[in-house]
Amino acid sequence: MQAVVMAGGVGTRFWPRSRRRRPKQLLAITGTASMLRQTAERLRPLLPWERILVVAQAGHRQAIREELPELPEANLLVEPVGRNTAPAIALAAAVLQARGAAADAMVVLPADHVLRRDAEFRAVLAACARLLQQHDPLLTLGLAPQRPETGYGYIRRGELAAQVEGRDFHRVERFVEKPDPDTARALVADGRYLWNSGMFVWRVSRILAELRRHLPDLRAGLDLLIQAHGTRGWEAQLNTAYSGFPSISIDYGVMEKAAEVWVVPVDLGWSDVGSWASLAELRQPDAAGNVVPAGCLTVEARGNIVEGHGRTIVLLGVSDLIVVDAEDALLVCHRERAQQVGEIPARLARLGKESLT
Amino acid sequence: MQAVVMAGGVGTRFWPRSRRRRPKQLLAITGTASMLRQTAERLRPLLPWERILVVAQAGHRQAIREELPELPEANLLVEPVGRNTAPAIALAAAVLQARGAAADAMVVLPADHVLRRDAEFRAVLAACARLLQQHDPLLTLGLAPQRPETGYGYIRRGELAAQVEGRDFHRVERFVEKPDPDTARALVADGRYLWNSGMFVWRVSRILAELRRHLPDLRAGLDLLIQAHGTRGWEAQLNTAYSGFPSISIDYGVMEKAAEVWVVPVDLGWSDVGSWASLAELRQPDAAGNVVPAGCLTVEARGNIVEGHGRTIVLLGVSDLIVVDAEDALLVCHRERAQQVGEIPARLARLGKESLT
Numbered sequence: 218m219q220a221v222v223m224a225g226g227v228g229t230r231f232w233p234r235s236r237r238r239r240p241k242q243l244l245a246i247t248g249t250a251s252m253l254r255q256t257a258e259r260l261r262p263l264l265p266w267e268r269i270l271v272v273a274q275a276g277h278r279q280a281i282r283e284e285l286p287e288l289p290e291a292n293l294l295v296e297p298v299g300r301n302t303a304p305a306i307a308l309a310a311a312v313l314q315a316r317g318a319a320a321d322a323m324v325v326l327p328a329d330h331v332l333r334r335d336a337e338f339r340a341v342l343a344a345c346a347r348l349l350q351q352h353d354p355l356l357t358l359g360l361a362p363q364r365p366e367t368g369y370g371y372i373r374r375g376e377l378a379a380q381v382e383g384r385d386f387h388r389v390e391r392f393v394e395k396p397d398p399d400t401a402r403a404l405v406a407d408g409r410y411l412w413n414s415g416m417f418v419w420r421v422s423r424i425l426a427e428l429r430r431h432l433p434d435l436r437a438g439l440d441l442l443i444q445a446h447g448t449r450g451w452e453a454q455l456n457t458a459y460s461g462f463p464s465i466s467i468d469y470g471v472m473e474k475a476a477e478v479w480v481v482p483v484d485l486g487w488s489d490v491g492s493w494a495s496l497a498e499l500r501q502p503d504a505a506g507n508v509v510p511a512g513c514l515t516v517e518a519r520g521n522i523v524e525g526h527g528r529t530i531v532l533l534g535v536s537d538l539i540v541v542d543a544e545d546a547l548l549v550c551h552r553e554r555a556q557q558v559g560e561i562p563a564r565l566a567r568l569g570k571e572s573l574t
Numbered sequence: 575m576q577a578v579v580m581a582g583g584v585g586t587r588f589w590p591r592s593r594r595r596r597p598k599q600l601l602a603i604t605g606t607a608s609m610l611r612q613t614a615e616r617l618r619p620l621l622p623w624e625r626i627l628v629v630a631q632a633g634h635r636q637a638i639r640e641e642l643p644e645l646p647e648a649n650l651l652v653e654p655v656g657r658n659t660a661p662a663i664a665l666a667a668a669v670l671q672a673r674g675a676a677a678d679a680m681v682v683l684p685a686d687h688v689l690r691r692d693a694e695f696r697a698v699l700a701a702c703a704r705l706l707q708q709h710d711p712l713l714t715l716g717l718a719p720q721r722p723e724t725g726y727g728y729i730r731r732g733e734l735a736a737q738v739e740g741r742d743f744h745r746v747e748r749f750v751e752k753p754d755p756d757t758a759r760a761l762v763a764d765g766r767y768l769w770n771s772g773m774f775v776w777r778v779s780r781i782l783a784e785l786r787r788h789l790p791d792l793r794a795g796l797d798l799l800i801q802a803h804g805t806r807g808w809e810a811q812l813n814t815a816y817s818g819f820p821s822i823s824i825d826y827g828v829m830e831k832a833a834e835v836w837v838v839p840v841d842l843g844w845s846d847v848g849s850w851a852s853l854a855e856l857r858q859p860d861a862a863g864n865v866v867p868a869g870c871l872t873v874e875a876r877g878n879i880v881e882g883h884g885r886t887i888v889l890l891g892v893s894d895l896i897v898v899d900a901e902d903a904l905l906v907c908h909r910e911r912a913q914q915v916g917e918i919p920a921r922l923a924r925l926g927k928e929s930l931t
Contacts, residue, residue: 233888514921516914529903529930531590531918534911538892542904546886547897549906554891557873561888564871573886 221309224273224328230559233546242329303470304462315446325417333486345418354479356418359411365401370413492555578666581630581685587916590903599686660827661819672803682774690843702775711836713775716768722758727770849912
């Protein structure tokens, strides 16, 4: 088994903690380690560092090497330009193919999600690997929807395709892109729909074949990468190939078009930690519904989320706020506006405050 | 004329900027200078520094000397223990009597109020001094009420007692302590009531006589102070006398009981800067009603008051908040709770955070 950790994100919704050079996956928001490090360590009981690849932006190379010093240098794959998930997966699959791992199971994981049930997660991956010894589908992990979320994609599971280690693998009948609220409610009520987690397992050879089939613009670049791997020309060929790749997601570019796409329902204590508001799910609120650091004083304050930076923060008579303190900036935001935080860096840049973005 | 600036306050409602050693009157909240310095400079065109006394707490001695380096050392009168306004005025009057100024006009002013109309203020004081050459009342400056405020005392003006330089001096018919909301509305509607400003003018000899008459507990201490002034025993006698003084306000202890109390209606652009909420009256709000420092980014935010400390503050989708940034602490408070900020230092002390109080 090989794992690919997708660490190319920016995570501007975690401003002022997230910055261009310190994206969400490098922040220790959800524990004492960064989400990237937690993701890697979650895999370690299954895999040596040599079989973990990380795909990231050039601007984050140094920070990621510091965060994961055990990762072999050749396993940090740097995107010359930001694309979407299909090119990043193509890059990783090309490297694995060139290393002779075409028949291996390839696990693809976002670097910036939280999974509470680590052991269950590894058991699921082991079952997926076992399944791939007998079958050759594109596997996606599906999460039982917890609410009519409009920010995620949904997957409708169809007939049972296989059972391995007591787990059911279903054929996927249909993908649904981010739905409107009414549709989301209907999907949750239906009972057959799962959230699309962005976690995939497949054989290296199978995803390469599907990328070639459904994204013809990737073919020449894939051949170039496989040939150039391990040669002196690698960096130059990577630049050439990657610049020519279309910016498209793996879901839209491959999963929604391919045959033999299967889903395995999983229960992993998952959160995509999508915004500061999600801290209310990850940490234990106090009796007044406040999620605040030790030493924070709350007086007649309810439902607030505070991320401190060492200073004493006092909340008096306020409700449903997000307060995030950083060394050089402070955010005060209504909880319902947590998604809009992602716009702040661009607004600051327009005010000439690039140093804060 | 002699002036006494009452600088004994604590001003905890301006936490986290105000601290035990840095009370409200020493903060530059309302301009580039502290309110204490503004109060002294407002008097300077009328009076030399030698005729300005400042009464303050022992803990503020050093900070006040740094803020008013021109003030003669002997003119900073330090209260051995915190009392109320009657003892502070008694101390100043005793010093002036001992200095041979018994017949002078004595102006008493709070150190932590804002007056926008400096020249008019000095003209009022000049008229009061002129009046005191002919008459011997206790004079108080009365402000036209701007709203049915429940936090102030009110004065009902009676018949005209004198006119000087075109200004009307009325006998006071009645003092009203802080009223309930219904009473406050009735007082404002009545038209004859003025706000009690805490600014007084009287002859030194007259206030000493009234203090002796209405506060017999002060008599022995007053005699002690007048005798000890200028001697080596001053500090010890001050401690003895002051410790025995009752803690009582000049309004309750003298003004409400004395005969011949007059009021002169004045229009001075006054504010007592009672809480962070009052910054909305002192500074120009932007189109969305926000009072924020330069460089603060507001996005769909209305009616907020922000006091910065150099860091960039971003408000997103929030309304009617007070946000005060300080080096070691941060306050986020609803505007309607501005008065309750005064409770924060005591709450922090109970949490063992004395260093923040």
